[in-house]
Amino acid sequence: MRAINKRNRETRLNKSPPLSTNPDGLLNLARLQLSPNRDSRPESATLDLVVIHGISLPAGKFGGAAISQLFLNQLDCSAKTNFAALNGLRVSAHLLIDRHGQLTQYVPFTERAWHAGQSSWQGRENCNDFALGIELEGSDEIAYTPAQYDRLVEVLALLITAYPGITARHITGHSMIAPGRKTDPGPAFNWPALRRRLAALGEYQAT
Numbered sequence: 001m002r003a004i005n006k007r008n009r010e011t012r013l014n015k016s017p018p019l020s021t022n023p024d025g026l027l028n029l030a031r032l033q034l035s036p037n038r039d040s041r042p043e044s045a046t047l048d049l050v051v052i053h054g055i056s057l058p059a060g061k062f063g064g065a066a067i068s069q070l071f072l073n074q075l076d077c078s079a080k081t082n083f084a085a086l087n088g089l090r091v092s093a094h095l096l097i098d099r100h101g102q103l104t105q106y107v108p109f110t111e112r113a114w115h116a117g118q119s120s121w122q123g124r125e126n127c128n129d130f131a132l133g134i135e136l137e138g139s140d141e142i143a144y145t146p147a148q149y150d151r152l153v154e155v156l157a158l159l160i161t162a163y164p165g166i167t168a169r170h171i172t173g174h175s176m177i178a179p180g181r182k183t184d185p186g187p188a189f190n191w192p193a194l195r196r197r198l199a200a201l202g203e204y205q206a207t
């Protein structure tokens with residue numbers, strides 16, 4: 001028995017520490033690349049929504065630096081013809097989960113990121129005021145990776161614990177808060193699987 005416990009402990013020590021967030025709204029395991037595209041939430045706003053997005057730059061291509069460059073206002077919009085539409089765009093998200101499940105944080109959770117645009121959720125406009133934005137590196141029609149789902153569930157479980165207003169039912173997609181204007185994270189995103197995994201964590205709440 002003692003040997004088994006020791007082995008478990010050693011296994012844990014070889015893994016990265018558990019995901020956590022500090023009082024400044026920063027994740028311990030995320031690479032930090034602070035975006036200038038952020039500001040304060042309105043004082044009356046309560047953080048109670050997570051918006052899931054999908055993004056790839058160029059569209060359908062994964063693994064490059066263009067997403068971070070976009071959020072840092074460093075994207076050379078003349079580099080690719082399909083970047084021209086992004087010229088002058090000032091956008092960000094709180095987090096990016098890449099195809100390998102690696103995390104990059106651009107905006108502290110305590111601040112407002114600029115990810116939702118014109119949007120409405122349950123009759124409330126301007127979702128950026130009260131939401132966190134999580135980008136998954138991906139495309140509407142290409143399956144997201146198991147590593148991304150694993151990391152997303154880990155992040156959502158933490159956010160549900162850390163922020164009382166966020167529950168499993170307060171997690172939505174960009175296409176749902178900006179219908180007709182946005183399609184991400186797209187039909188490739190497996191909502192039933194996400195809901196099942198959150199429920200299995202015991203995080204599912206009826207509110």
Ligand SMILES: [Zn+2]
Binds near residue numbers: 053054174
């Ligand atoms: Zn989006």
